[in-house]
Amino acid sequence: NAGVTQTPKFRVLKTGQSMTLLCAQDMNHEYMYWYRQDPGMGLRLIHYSVGEGTTAKGEVPDGYNVSRLKKQNFLLGLESAAPSQTSVYFCASSDRGVGPYEQYFGPGTRLTVT
Protein backbone atom coordinates (compact mmCIF):
# COMPACT_ATOMS: atom_id res chain seq x y z
CA ASN A 1 0.00 0.00 0.00
CA ALA A 2 1.36 3.40 -1.02
CA GLY A 3 -1.26 5.09 1.17
CA VAL A 4 -1.80 8.72 0.15
CA THR A 5 0.48 10.16 -2.51
CA GLN A 6 0.74 13.71 -3.84
CA THR A 7 2.12 15.08 -7.11
CA PRO A 8 4.20 17.21 -7.45
CA LYS A 9 6.31 17.53 -4.30
CA PHE A 10 7.52 21.05 -5.11
CA ARG A 11 6.40 23.76 -7.53
CA VAL A 12 7.19 27.39 -8.20
CA LEU A 13 4.59 29.47 -10.02
CA LYS A 14 4.44 33.04 -11.18
CA THR A 15 1.47 35.19 -10.22
CA GLY A 16 -1.45 34.50 -12.54
CA GLN A 17 -0.32 31.03 -13.64
CA SER A 18 -2.51 28.00 -13.11
CA MET A 19 -1.75 24.50 -11.91
CA THR A 20 -3.33 21.30 -10.62
CA LEU A 21 -2.22 19.26 -7.63
CA LEU A 22 -3.01 15.55 -7.71
CA CYS A 23 -3.81 13.42 -4.70
CA ALA A 24 -4.18 9.65 -4.98
CA GLN A 25 -5.09 7.06 -2.36
CA ASP A 26 -5.12 3.27 -2.62
CA MET A 27 -7.05 2.49 0.56
CA ASN A 28 -10.51 2.67 -1.07
CA HIS A 29 -11.42 5.56 1.23
CA GLU A 30 -14.65 7.44 0.64
CA TYR A 31 -13.59 10.81 2.04
CA MET A 32 -10.73 12.97 0.78
CA TYR A 33 -9.52 16.38 1.91
CA TRP A 34 -7.22 19.22 0.86
CA TYR A 35 -5.53 21.34 3.54
CA ARG A 36 -3.03 24.16 3.47
CA GLN A 37 -0.41 24.81 6.14
CA ASP A 38 1.15 28.23 6.52
CA PRO A 39 4.27 28.88 8.65
CA GLY A 40 3.62 28.61 12.37
CA MET A 41 0.05 27.48 11.87
CA GLY A 42 -1.96 24.34 11.91
CA LEU A 43 -3.71 22.93 8.88
CA ARG A 44 -6.76 24.66 7.44
CA LEU A 45 -9.31 22.81 5.32
CA ILE A 46 -9.70 24.09 1.75
CA HIS A 47 -12.17 21.63 0.18
CA TYR A 48 -13.22 18.08 0.79
CA SER A 49 -15.16 15.27 -0.84
CA VAL A 50 -17.45 12.70 0.74
CA GLY A 51 -17.45 10.42 -2.27
CA GLU A 52 -16.82 10.12 -5.99
CA GLY A 53 -18.41 13.02 -7.87
CA THR A 54 -18.94 15.17 -4.76
CA THR A 55 -17.10 18.20 -3.41
CA ALA A 56 -17.70 20.67 -0.57
CA LYS A 57 -16.11 23.86 0.73
CA GLY A 58 -13.95 23.95 3.83
CA GLU A 59 -12.65 26.87 5.87
CA VAL A 60 -10.57 28.63 3.16
CA PRO A 61 -11.97 27.69 -0.29
CA ASP A 62 -11.51 30.99 -2.16
CA GLY A 63 -9.12 30.84 -5.11
CA TYR A 64 -9.25 27.03 -5.37
CA ASN A 65 -11.35 24.49 -7.23
CA VAL A 66 -11.49 20.73 -6.82
CA SER A 67 -12.74 17.67 -8.64
CA ARG A 68 -13.29 14.03 -7.64
CA LEU A 69 -13.98 12.19 -10.89
CA LYS A 70 -12.55 8.91 -9.60
CA LYS A 71 -12.82 7.58 -6.06
CA GLN A 72 -9.06 7.24 -5.68
CA ASN A 73 -8.14 10.73 -6.96
CA PHE A 74 -8.79 14.24 -5.68
CA LEU A 75 -7.53 17.21 -7.71
CA LEU A 76 -6.89 20.71 -6.39
CA GLY A 77 -6.73 23.51 -8.96
CA LEU A 78 -5.43 27.04 -8.76
CA GLU A 79 -6.80 29.00 -11.73
CA SER A 80 -4.81 32.21 -11.19
CA ALA A 81 -2.13 31.79 -8.54
CA ALA A 82 -1.46 34.61 -6.04
CA PRO A 83 1.46 35.06 -3.61
CA SER A 84 -1.01 34.51 -0.74
CA GLN A 85 -1.34 30.93 -1.95
CA THR A 86 2.29 30.18 -1.15
CA SER A 87 1.94 27.33 1.30
CA VAL A 88 2.38 23.63 1.89
CA TYR A 89 -0.61 21.65 0.68
CA PHE A 90 -1.61 18.37 2.27
CA CYS A 91 -4.08 15.83 1.04
CA ALA A 92 -5.77 13.36 3.38
CA SER A 93 -8.26 10.53 3.19
CA SER A 94 -10.48 8.65 5.60
CA ASP A 95 -12.73 5.63 5.37
CA ARG A 96 -15.89 7.58 6.07
CA GLY A 97 -16.70 10.77 7.93
CA VAL A 98 -14.08 12.18 10.23
CA GLY A 99 -16.19 11.50 13.34
CA PRO A 100 -15.18 7.94 14.16
CA TYR A 101 -12.56 7.44 11.48
CA GLU A 102 -8.92 8.42 11.33
CA GLN A 103 -7.48 10.63 8.62
CA TYR A 104 -4.32 9.62 6.77
CA PHE A 105 -2.14 12.32 5.24
CA GLY A 106 0.04 12.53 2.15
CA PRO A 107 3.61 13.90 2.23
CA GLY A 108 2.67 17.42 1.14
CA THR A 109 3.31 19.71 -1.84
CA ARG A 110 5.36 22.85 -1.26
CA LEU A 111 4.09 25.63 -3.53
CA THR A 112 5.74 29.01 -3.95
CA VAL A 113 4.04 31.79 -5.92
CA THR A 114 6.30 34.68 -6.91
Added chain:
Amino acid sequence: GIQVEQSPPDLILQEGANSTLRCNFSDSVNNLQWFHQNPWGQLINLFYIPSGTKQNGRLSATTVATERYSLLYISSSQTTDSGVYFCAVNPRDNTDKLIFGTGTRLQVFP
Protein backbone atom coordinates in the same frame (compact mmCIF):
# COMPACT_ATOMS: atom_id res chain seq x y z
CA GLY B 1 -16.63 28.08 15.31
CA ILE B 2 -14.77 25.81 17.66
CA GLN B 3 -11.40 27.04 18.94
CA VAL B 4 -8.47 24.70 19.54
CA GLU B 5 -5.58 25.96 21.67
CA GLN B 6 -2.36 24.13 22.36
CA SER B 7 0.24 24.79 25.00
CA PRO B 8 3.06 25.36 25.31
CA PRO B 9 3.80 26.74 21.83
CA ASP B 10 7.45 25.74 22.12
CA LEU B 11 9.25 23.20 24.25
CA ILE B 12 12.96 22.44 24.50
CA LEU B 13 14.06 19.27 26.25
CA GLN B 14 17.17 17.30 26.87
CA GLU B 15 17.08 13.68 25.85
CA GLY B 16 15.54 11.50 28.55
CA ALA B 17 13.23 14.16 29.96
CA ASN B 18 9.45 13.80 30.20
CA SER B 19 6.89 16.30 28.92
CA THR B 20 3.17 17.02 28.82
CA LEU B 21 1.46 18.80 25.94
CA ARG B 22 -2.02 20.20 26.35
CA CYS B 23 -4.91 20.75 23.94
CA ASN B 24 -7.99 22.75 24.99
CA PHE B 25 -11.09 22.99 22.84
CA SER B 26 -14.02 25.31 23.21
CA ASP B 27 -16.98 23.06 22.33
CA SER B 28 -18.14 19.45 22.27
CA VAL B 29 -16.34 17.14 19.85
CA ASN B 30 -16.91 13.76 18.24
CA ASN B 31 -13.28 12.98 17.78
CA LEU B 32 -9.81 14.14 18.76
CA GLN B 33 -6.57 13.11 17.13
CA TRP B 34 -2.93 13.80 17.94
CA PHE B 35 -0.43 14.07 15.10
CA HIS B 36 3.34 14.40 14.95
CA GLN B 37 4.78 16.41 12.09
CA ASN B 38 8.39 15.37 11.74
CA PRO B 39 11.15 17.75 10.59
CA TRP B 40 10.58 16.58 7.01
CA GLY B 41 6.95 17.70 7.13
CA GLN B 42 5.28 14.30 7.23
CA LEU B 43 2.15 14.10 9.39
CA ILE B 44 1.95 10.92 11.40
CA ASN B 45 -1.11 9.71 13.29
CA LEU B 46 -0.32 9.21 16.96
CA PHE B 47 -3.67 8.72 18.65
CA TYR B 48 -7.33 8.73 17.85
CA ILE B 49 -8.72 9.50 21.29
CA PRO B 50 -12.19 11.07 21.66
CA SER B 51 -12.16 10.10 25.36
CA GLY B 52 -10.21 8.04 27.88
CA THR B 53 -6.54 7.07 27.89
CA LYS B 54 -4.38 5.28 25.37
CA GLN B 55 -0.72 4.31 25.41
CA ASN B 56 1.70 3.49 22.63
CA GLY B 57 5.25 2.86 23.82
CA ARG B 58 6.69 6.02 25.37
CA LEU B 59 3.67 8.08 24.35
CA SER B 60 0.30 8.19 25.99
CA ALA B 61 -2.73 10.44 25.67
CA THR B 62 -5.72 11.28 27.82
CA THR B 63 -8.86 13.10 26.74
CA VAL B 64 -11.39 14.41 29.24
CA ALA B 65 -14.21 15.30 26.89
CA THR B 66 -16.49 16.70 29.60
CA GLU B 67 -13.80 19.24 30.55
CA ARG B 68 -12.76 19.85 26.93
CA TYR B 69 -9.08 19.06 27.05
CA SER B 70 -6.59 16.43 26.04
CA LEU B 71 -3.05 15.73 27.19
CA LEU B 72 -0.18 14.08 25.34
CA TYR B 73 2.58 12.62 27.50
CA ILE B 74 6.04 11.91 26.14
CA SER B 75 8.32 9.97 28.46
CA SER B 76 12.08 9.48 28.13
CA SER B 77 12.17 11.79 25.13
CA GLN B 78 14.50 11.06 22.22
CA THR B 79 15.88 13.33 19.50
CA THR B 80 13.56 11.59 17.04
CA ASP B 81 10.61 13.02 18.99
CA SER B 82 11.48 16.49 17.67
CA GLY B 83 8.94 18.18 15.45
CA VAL B 84 5.52 19.76 15.84
CA TYR B 85 2.67 18.08 17.68
CA PHE B 86 -0.86 18.96 16.59
CA CYS B 87 -4.17 18.10 18.08
CA ALA B 88 -7.20 18.21 15.82
CA VAL B 89 -10.86 17.94 16.71
CA ASN B 90 -13.99 17.03 14.86
CA PRO B 91 -16.75 19.40 16.00
CA ARG B 92 -19.94 17.78 17.25
CA ASP B 93 -22.03 19.74 14.72
CA ASN B 94 -20.01 18.69 11.66
CA THR B 95 -18.73 15.17 11.19
CA ASP B 96 -16.80 15.98 8.02
CA LYS B 97 -14.11 18.36 9.28
CA LEU B 98 -11.02 18.33 11.45
CA ILE B 99 -10.08 21.65 13.08
CA PHE B 100 -6.40 21.87 13.95
CA GLY B 101 -4.66 23.65 16.77
CA THR B 102 -1.56 25.73 16.07
CA GLY B 103 0.75 23.08 17.46
CA THR B 104 3.53 22.62 20.00
CA ARG B 105 7.05 22.71 18.56
CA LEU B 106 9.28 20.26 20.43
CA GLN B 107 13.04 20.22 20.18
CA VAL B 108 14.93 17.42 21.92
CA PHE B 109 18.69 17.83 22.27
CA PRO B 110 21.16 15.03 23.04
